[in-house]
Amino acid sequence: MPRSPRVVVCSCEDITLGDIESCLDKGYRDIEAVKRYTGFGTGICQGRSCLHLVTRILVSRGAEDHEIIPFTPRPPLVPVPLGMYAELDEHRDVSADDGAEATEDSKGTER
């Protein structure tokens, strides 16, 4: 049985060159649209290992400058256990509900 070659361009989500090409065939040509259609760059690496591969492919298929704009990176850069953020907030003693006074207190102790 014939297979489409597994040329993996996004290893988090197993997105292949074939997926990118069928996306281009449907008319999604810029980085943002290709990301939204295929889901590339939405895995654990958040684009660190795949964005430049997909961009190379789009450029080689004639993408124009305005189609080559990176999608917005979102923090954290690498996976962080949520508990670590909780610990940080515990220490900061600042939360959205605290008033200005609490903020001032905690800032005072930080210096």
Place this chain on the structure above:
Amino acid sequence: MTSRRHRPLREARPVKIKHDGEIIDAFEGEPLAAALMAADVRVLSRSAKYHRPRGAACGSGDCANCLVTVDGLPNRSACMTPCRDGMVSESQNVLGSAENDLLGITDWMFPWGLDHHEMFTGVPLVQPVVQRVVRKLSGLGVLKERGTTQGDSTSVRSGPITVDVLVVGAGTSGMAAAEAAALGGASVLVVEARSITGGRLSSGVHRDPEETFARRREAEQRGVSIWTESTAVQIDRHDHPLEVLVLRASGLAQVIPRVVVMAPGGYGATGIFENNDLPGVVAAEWAGRLLSKWGVLVGERPLICADNPAAETLSRLFTEAGAPPARVVPLSAAFALASMDPPPIRLVSAKGTRHVERAVIETDDGRETIPCDVIVIAAPPAPAFELALDAGCKVAYEPTSGGFAVASDADGRTAAPDILACGTVTGPCSVEQAFERGSRAGRMAAEVALLPENRQSPAPESRHAS
């Protein structure tokens, strides 16, 4: 079990770790992926969708190919996790074992791929059933009800750290910047994701000027603090003009710098060809670091995909280790599928059941199968631009790597007045250029950080609110 340990690490303490129930000899501080490679464990996990075999590929924590569960915490990059005595790791996303994963049939059941846009979408009754099956088959599974965080969190409680200059990355340009900033009178903290400093120079693939280490010693003597195994993960401007969160084994540390020098380097690439995700397709710097730093030989018959000078250096490294290259082909061969004009030599495919056993190359005269057990690719790194972009810098397409480089002037100044950038993050640069630009950015960083208006403690606006 074959050992790929080429030479023992005399300077490191031997420890025992456990991987998938097997006790493995390792050295303290070496990356888990290096210890597993030394013990000939080449398949570390399976991919999310097709359950394809995966092993360490980039060696810098930037791809998803070596994710394992470490001491109960999932999705840890084995290439960035240092070995500690008694550490327990497990391969992820497998039914059976990583070598023989029953769900590996997914890869064969869907020869034309799985397009989630066309999986009975919109068909009543059928769609939810298919979705359930697909969800069961793919994805990284269910998290344990209670996760564990490594270590204790005492260091987090020590509170935010204020510093004049924070340097992100302890490679060539980062260390040069740190030294120059310290010389300019600034207090300096360097954070480095790896357990070792030196960036690309630690791989042995690039020339190693004596100067690097001299600069590091110099920087340390000037009171520069260097945190290794510490990744800057987030940059905010909410409560302070600049606030950077740094992920360390002990938790998140909050750093409040006046100026940040971005020198995080770039991401390695492993080419665009069939089965480019097969264990044994590796970035040159990872292969080089495994050999020169951790004494582990990644393969005995390497196919080297590189241009000079990296091609020569890699050939020499492998030959000296008793593993002369099976073939050396130009780097363009690995990116033939994304070239405007097809290069004369094209790497078509990596072949092998669980790891690389052969490579197929193509010229205008036809195809040739080359027996090899590793494909080493020396591609220009794609700039690690994310934090800089988040902090207000501008980026532009950088054609040699396909990535995006941070726009900066010769002194490292960017669109954000309190962010400077140097080294690979600003585009391809030689070791000499990285030194030069790092030093200039470091001098500029000290100058900006010590300006009278920046010297005042950052006062939060909320103080006078309400």
